[in-house]
């Protein structure tokens with residue numbers, strides 16, 4: 001065994017579990033694995049550690065505070081700002097961690113979305129699920145579609161295409177039922193804003209399997225959207241956040257797992273040993289051994305971990321496509337920027353000549369994000385649709401983003417502050433066939449290596465947490481099958 005493990009990590013005895021990566025995927029996998037260990041009454045505390053290369057936990061989840069003087073501040077999320085309520089795993093974990101009293105819903109002002117088509121902003125239709133109208137009226141009232149597009153889309157309940165089960169792009173699946181103009185004008189701007197992806201490449205089975213289920217159950221997506229809307233509690237918020245920011249979730253996990261968590265530990269390779277152990281090498285030259293290793297890094301980082309020991313596996317990891325993304329926060333005086341009432345987001349049509357993909361009115365989406373006399377906007381750039389924007393310099397973005405904002409809202413206001421957050425290789429592109437490729441990859445993993453996190457089966461925080469539970473279960477099961485007397 002190694003004689004020079006990083007500070008605080010033991011090396012005399014092999015670990016039961018090493019988790020690589022301290023984002024929400026890694027932290028929640030460790031949390032659920034330790035919880036299952038306790039619940040199963042498996043005896044002595046297991047030897048488990050989480051290794052994170054950065055100086056802080058959280059990965060993409062990072063909350064920042066921007067002091068404005070006079071004690072005022074803005075709360076800026078570099079990554080996610082909320083979680084979806086209808087996928088409840090994140091909400092349940094927050095409650096289990098004692099964060100229930102910090103949960104906040106979207107504010108009463110956050111009622112409407114708009115779409116900018118390059119000339120003007122138009123209201124995003126109401127009574128829709130992911131842009132799919134829940135009734136013929138909701139379709140007819142859409143400001144985004146021509147009469148011809150409405151006439152084609154109105155036939156959707158009669159369309160004969162089967163739900164099927166082989167993977168297909170989200171764009172093709174919807175186009176088959178509603179026509180191309182409907183998809184490009186009404187659905188694409190919304191989904192591109194959520195996934196930073198090209199919907200004509202984006203895997204339906206990975207990102208929106210619920211659409212296929214809706215079709216199977218109701219025979220029509222419009223009927224499915226109607227049923228889904230009826231099931232929503234009136235006035236209930238679709239998203240929740242935490243009063244002091246999403247890092248609250250990471251901090252709470254960090255406190256629960258403090259004995260096991262190690263930052264500034266950069267793993268450089270994972271190598272299977274002849275005795276069945278896994279050797280985990282660190283950048284500082286140290287090495288530790290474990291029975292199980294969970295890889296939760298983005299796929300390009302995972303490729304590096306296996307480059308030395310299993311190059312064919314490394315190339316499989318490297319084949320998963322990623323995009324760079326980022327966001328610019330722009331803070332305005334309320335008086336200077338008149339926005340349409342109740343609008344909390346503006347989506348860009350793909351062909352709109354903007355640097356931005358989407359814009360959130362952060363100060364309207366959640367209360368307390370900036371002082372009352374201000375408007376805080378968050379502009380998203382990059383992704384599969386506008387990759388060139390991710391390559392712009394800070395000065396170029398500080399110039400281009402306020403110009404886009406001024407054009408979209410027809411104002412000449414200038415922001416008082418701009419803050420840029422960049423994310424390289426942060427938007428996994430779940431292209432058609434993604435889940436099959438993950439399954440093939442998993443067949444080639446060395447015994448004892450598991451995957452978790454957003455790179456593989458889990459777009460978004462709730463899915464990462466659900467996946468963490470299932471990975472924790474698989475790891476307990478694996479060791480039990482291998483050695484029924486082991487923890």
Ligand SMILES: Cc1cc2nc3c(=O)[nH]c(=O)nc-3n(C[C@H](O)[C@H](O)[C@H](O)COP(=O)(O)OP(=O)(O)OC[C@H]3O[C@@H](n4cnc5c(N)ncnc54)[C@H](O)[C@@H]3O)c2cc1C
Pocket residue numbers: 020021022023024025026051052053054057058059060061078079080081082083084265266267268296297298301325326327423426427452453454455458459460461462464
């Ligand atoms: C701008 C943006 C906005 C988003 N908005 C939302 C939202 O509102 N709601 C939502 O549900 N989801 C949202 N997402 C998606 C969500 O953030 C991710 O799905 C989730 O945070 C991913 O967590 P993860 O643990 O899988 O990966 P990460 O957060 O990427 O964590 C991986 C960790 O591994 C570490 N690591 C990498 N290599 C090594 C190594 N060699 N050794 C040790 N450690 C290593 C990294 O430093 C990192 O901390 C958003 C994403 C972005 C980028």
